[in-house]
Amino acid sequence: MLMTMKRWMHRAVLLAALLLVFVHGQAAAHANLLRATPEPNSVHPEAPPEIILEFSEALEATGSAIELLDAAGQRLTTPQARVDPADATVMRLALPRLDPGVYTVAWRALSAVDGHLTRGVYPFIVGRGVATPQVATSAGPEPGNFGEARPLDVLARVLALIGGALVVGGFGMHLALWGPVRATLRLPPESGDRRLGRMVAVGLGLLGGGALLALLAQLQALGSLRTLGALLLESRFGGDWILRVILLELLAVVAHRAVRRGDRLLLLLGLALAGGLLATTTALSHSAAVKEDRAAAVLNDWVHLAAASLWIGGLVHFLIVSVPALRSAPPDRWERGLGMLVRRFSVLGIASVVALIITGLYSGWLHVGSIEALRATAYGQTLLVKLVLLVPLLGLAGLNLLHWRRRLGTAESARHGFVRTLRAETVTGLVVLAVVGVLTGLGPAKSALEARQTAALTLRETVGPLRAALTLRPPRPGPARFEVVLTDASGDPYDNARRVRLQFTPPDPSLGASEATAEPQGGGHYVAEGAFLSITGRWRVELQIQRPDGYDLFTRYDLTVDQSVQPAANETGGSGLGNWLGWGLIGVGLGVTLLSFWLRRQREFVALSVLVLAIGILLLVTGGLQALDLTALSGAAASTTNPVPPTDASIARGRVLYGQHCAACHGATGRGDGPAAAGLNPGPADLQVHVPLHTDAAIFDWITNGIPGSAMPAQGEAIRPEDRWNIINYLRVLVSSPTGRGE
Structure with missing residues (x-):
């Protein structure tokens, strides 16, 4: 037998x-977004009549949805999204009349093939001259749908x-x-x-x-x-x-x-x-x-x-x-x-x-x-x-x-x-x-x-009179193509930049920053290539636009680099907490499962179950401790990156504050030649030399706590934290201005 x-x-x-x-x-697996109308980050003089999303798989009408949010994050009243009866891979949402502004499409797709749920967001703009927030989009399937359990x-x-x-x-x-x-x-x-x-x-x-x-x-x-x-x-x-x-x-x-x-x-x-x-x-x-x-x-x-x-x-x-x-x-x-x-x-x-x-x-x-x-x-x-x-x-x-x-x-x-x-x-x-x-x-x-290789991450900012779009292809660590597209308020390409510079500051600013010059390609396009995002963590990418007809423009993009590159979220610790708690529950569940196999003389199962339960409880405790430390995490984030975008308002505010608190010693141009400088020993630092050499976090610390052994006083009590960052934004413009006066 x-x-x-x-x-x-x-x-x-x-x-x-x-x-x-x-x-x-x-x-294919999972209903992934293939094409969208209107396209991500597109600008429309008039509001489009509907949103059309095409996916890689047929969708269930139940569980699939499209929502539209305004710039304040409020959901707008719209008809219910529907799956196209003629093609179940297409979902449509009829749009009401939209005022000029930035809108966010939030979609959810329940696959009729494998029952998996995917979701994503992307922005589009109605009207010219609308200020755009820093938002990521994906030209292909959302990478986050693949790596999250x-x-x-x-x-x-x-x-x-x-x-x-x-x-x-x-x-x-x-x-x-x-x-x-x-x-x-x-x-x-x-x-x-x-x-x-x-x-x-x-x-x-x-x-x-x-x-x-x-x-x-x-x-x-x-x-x-x-x-x-x-x-x-x-x-x-x-x-x-x-x-x-x-x-x-x-x-x-x-x-x-x-x-x-x-x-x-x-x-x-x-x-x-x-x-x-x-x-x-x-x-x-x-x-x-x-x-x-x-x-x-x-x-x-x-x-x-x-x-x-x-x-x-x-x-x-x-x-x-x-x-x-x-x-x-x-x-x-x-x-x-x-x-x-x-x-x-x-x-x-x-x-x-x-x-x-x-x-x-x-x-x-x-x-x-x-x-x-x-x-x-x-x-x-x-x-x-x-x-x-x-x-x-x-x-x-x-x-x-x-x-x-x-x-x-x-x-x-x-x-x-x-x-x-x-x-x-x-x-x-x-x-x-x-x-x-x-x-x-x-x-x-x-x-x-495939999604990661074909996807592109696009971040948009308004920089003074210009709009700057930074696109990463592909959005992952290692070699990548960084494309900068500059347009003016009317949407026309801006080709007059003398130099477009990118500065990449790693998660540990003490390691030093790397720089790249984006070469002009015509039509307002500037391109740099290289493996500048090389380690995991929170990166800061600063864009400097040198203009022959005005002061330099600055903006900043915060990115989180892991297996992919994503816009950096506020570091509140919530995501980590959820993961720790979730996997802790899994550990507890496995322990209970193994306990259920216990019969007489199966002491090894009891010992193993207790071990797995202990690991699960440890993860839960770790997650709880992490929750208690949220304030410390937020404080650490504030100490390493500038949370205030370098807008015109911020730079103008910084110029006023610099004149009130700094110009007496450092001088109007930052050369250390102010009216009070003659009586100081050692003399004030030449900001034109020192500011480009140091990170925002270091300058923020010096303004807050002063510099031991020098005449630089601590200004933490006199100047609010937000205003200290405004001063730093102005200093960046000051040291790059052709006249050396931040104008």
Whole structure:
């Protein structure tokens, strides 16, 4: 019988390999914004009649929306956005009459293909001469949609994966391995059934909890409980969720009767229902968004998930059902039965690993596609973590297969060694499933990399009489193209700049700033290229426009550099706090999950669960401490960057304050030749020399606290913080002015 199983296994593997050789497709995954009308950052003399957004996938009418916000962030009253009935990839919003100003489009897209939710914002302008805020846009899909895993969603996926493995592995192991071994050893027919019932009950509980959390996560993403009815009844996610709940209810009834009666047909029915539950998971997987051969891609995901569930769930069954049942048998049957189980499980394990390798390679080709995508995306990095964890998992499996299996009949210590290694293998397998839960919550690496490479980040500022748009291509660390577009108040290109200079100040200003000159390209375009944003953190990019017909113009852009480049948010610590709290809850959830496996003599599970719980609690405490330190974070941010934009009003205010507090010593031109300078020793610093050499933060500190050993007094009490920054903005103009007088 064993040889027959091996022959059929080899044939199935060969057939699967041949089928996968001929399948192909291109994954998109997630409904990502492709085109927008009006375009991001576009300027319109008159308001456009409607907003038209085109996405990479068909949309659900429920959960997809467009909102329009004015410059104050207030939502405007508009008709409800609608998905185009002729083309479900297009969403439209009719616009009312709009006054001149800056408007922000906030969109939300619920994919009808895979149920994932994406969102984004971009600005457009109505009317000429309107001042524009610093806003980022993306010419392609929003990069943030690919690298963010929502904690509640991840926890739901982890619970569902572990629960599915327990149910599939429990039924499969009981049918294929434990049942025949129990009959051969002539053990009582009900031997192990009670423990199987507990295992399946825990699995069903985790599946139910995962389904509930998945619904809550989707409602959280949509932002309203009022969408619950429409979400369940009108969306693909809702139909899949209802089917999952129905299968769970049927499976609970079948499992209860199958365990009580020991009926093989009911066990088979339970295994089939469990396979259907896995199908509800893969129906909304990344492969559901494949452009071609979608059925083959989804089937590949199902085979991959089923193989993993049989292997890891089978390990749990082996450990908490089969081994305890054998230990209660006479010693000769314990030894013989363990050997039979190991031989049979080896066949199941090898078949599962082969299936995982084949389907995993295909999924990797489909959703990753390159070493760069594996290295540079959140999906790829999480996949690497999974692959690293597979090394000890396969190592432990090999140790059991090649070492302990041959020694099971020689000594009791060998059997104990086998069980210890089995426990370690089981725990490692459950951790791998947890990592897979994170992985499935991220956008595919191939799509994320393509979005990052084709996307552009555009920031706009009004600088005196000019508008300056700074575009980064691509918006990520490393080599990039920095494009500056200058236009006047009427929207015409400004070509008269003598020099356009970019200065890049890193997160640690003490490292020094780097500079680049943007070369003129004609039509108001100036371009610089280089890897100026080279380390992660909060950067300041200053733009200086030297004009032959007036004083130099300055503006500043604050950027946060991580895996991508984004406009820097106010550093309040909120995002970090949410992540710490979310992952802390995941740690607690995993600890409770592992505790549920505890049976007698499984002390290792208790110890591991306590460890995971401790880690989760530690993360929660860390998040709480971070929340208490928000004020300190905000203060640190203020001490390193100038929060006051160098507008005309700021520079004018700074000129007045400089005359009141500084000119007596430093002089009208900053040369250190003011009327009070003659009586000072050492004399005042020459600002024309020193200001270009130092950061805004350093000058702010000197104005606030003075300079020890010099006549520079502390002005922290006399000048408000905002006015100190205004003075600094004026100093930047003063030292760059052709007349040396800031005019």
